[in-house]
Amino acid sequence: MKEDRGERKMGGKIIQIDDYRWQVPQDYKPGMRVPGLIYADKKLFAEIENDPSVEQVANAAFLPGIVKVSLAMPDIHAGYGLPIGGVVATDVGEGVISPGGVGYDINCGVRLLRTQLHRDEIAPKVKELVNALFAQVPTGVGSKGKIRFSREDEKGVLKKGARWAVEAGYGQPEDLLHTEAGGCLEGADPEVISSKAYERGRPQQGTLGSGNHFLEIQYVQEIYDEKVASAFGLFKDQVTVMIHSGSRGFGHQVCTDYLVEMEAAVRKYGISLPDRQLACAPLSSPEGRNYLAAMKAAANYAWANRQCLMYWTEQVLLDRLKISPRALGISLIYDVAHNIVKIEEHLVNGKKMKLTVHRKGATRAFPPGHPEVPEAYREVGQPVLIPGDMGRASFVLVGTERAMQETFGSTCHGAGRVMSRHQAIRAAKGRAIHRELEDKGIYVETAGRETLKEEMPEAYKDVVEVVDVVHNAGISRRVAKLRPMGVIKG
């Protein structure tokens, strides 16, 4: 295994603005249209200072029509095109839309379910529940879904997202109120999707996926903000379930297909880019509009998926615990996307602008009062769900006005990787990660042979640090800390 030194620090100085903000000045790299801004503390910044992430923040600033700033959240790590943790907004009129600004796993996201149960009621049964979930929820590489689809169903899923799933009997209408975008982006077009994407997506509908995707039984370890926690329906020692999953092979194929389209578009529209993976087209062009419509379809696919996964989770819990739905009291707190592009209105220098906001490994974090925040939470702000890694913590945060002002209403999405998969496997050699986690009271079932090693806690930044940065920077606020009890992974 060779360590690659092909992408080191470019010339130019990063300016530290305050304890949590680092500016990449516009002259850092010729061609930048706006400066870059990285949210990090000293330690996190030192970790990325010499890797390609910083240059990727600078490269994103080349995108035509980019507004104000090229952003990166503290879970920043090197991706391709935008860094992971990147947020860029372009003007809808003149600016571009870029598949690389979303990523391959369109609408990879998280949902959090609450229950009425106390952790003590669940603790003795965790192993049994995890095994039952593992048996019922299709998980891992090559897993095939349980749902039988007609061609009509397929188009329904892509056009209606989670709404399709609810109409088909997977869950309740109220669930849609507590899903970002109501679990459906209007304007998805099944006709601009390739047959390859359909072929990949068909057998994978309702599957959890692999890698860092998971379904986790948790408990609320700590409440930081009583008022907001209460509005979200959270209490200490409550049992919760978190589902982290995306659009599977369907989204990947959509991204792959449109990167090819955009490669041609870049030449056609005379766009000059430092990284091919930033390939884009004006939103107003046919290529741009088609990608947006295809991306929406993939996003809807993922929302339908998470809705189904939630339904099966509830069925397994009811079956195993032998309690009534009322006693279980399971309901959806919220569902967020963290790889997505949305058309949103934001104030930029006092002016209302309609923007194409790309979040690649970043979460929307809208403030109190925003019309898109569900009525039940409007007084306190939008729930932000931050999955950590196995063995450590996940967090619930809430959106803030400061995020609206500084980051187009965005915050981090989780704990970025610090070790490559190979490094993690090497570091885990000889260790029984399964056992280490069990010693901590966490029971894990995985489908992949190397998954546990690749995904071991030390392979990730400490999510606590990442959350500290966004909290202290004021772009979202800590509400609760969740600890894993049992996990299923691909």
Place this chain on the structure above:
Amino acid sequence: MEDSDPGFEFFEMTADEGLRAWGKSMGEAFIHAARGMFYLMVDPKGLRPQQLRQIQVTAKDREALLVAWLSELLYLYEVEDFLPVEYSIVGLNEQRLEAKVRGDILDPSRHSLKGLVKAATYHRLEVKEVDGKWQVQVVLDV
């Protein structure tokens, strides 16, 4: 090809997999890249060349052709459970590749699955000839 030279190697990237492959011709380098990619997904032992697939891809330049080639193989794996074993390039220029690939159909009782490659990206993509030897580089989303 010498037994000791697999024709490919990996380089470290934080969240993805960097792959370099080489060969005496562009086609051979492309074949080694495919072998490298599948090496990440399944143990080559136990794979039998039982089925034939004819592959045809086109692209605007040779770098994009490499991505198109790998993407097509990924698609065949995901949708048909097809695992390539032997490759034979029928036609190749900078914008078009035609190949006959013999491979196996995924059978969990015979095959040892590793991870999953989700896509071949355009990031740091290279296809070049250096001193008569061909070298390619591609970053795989895993």
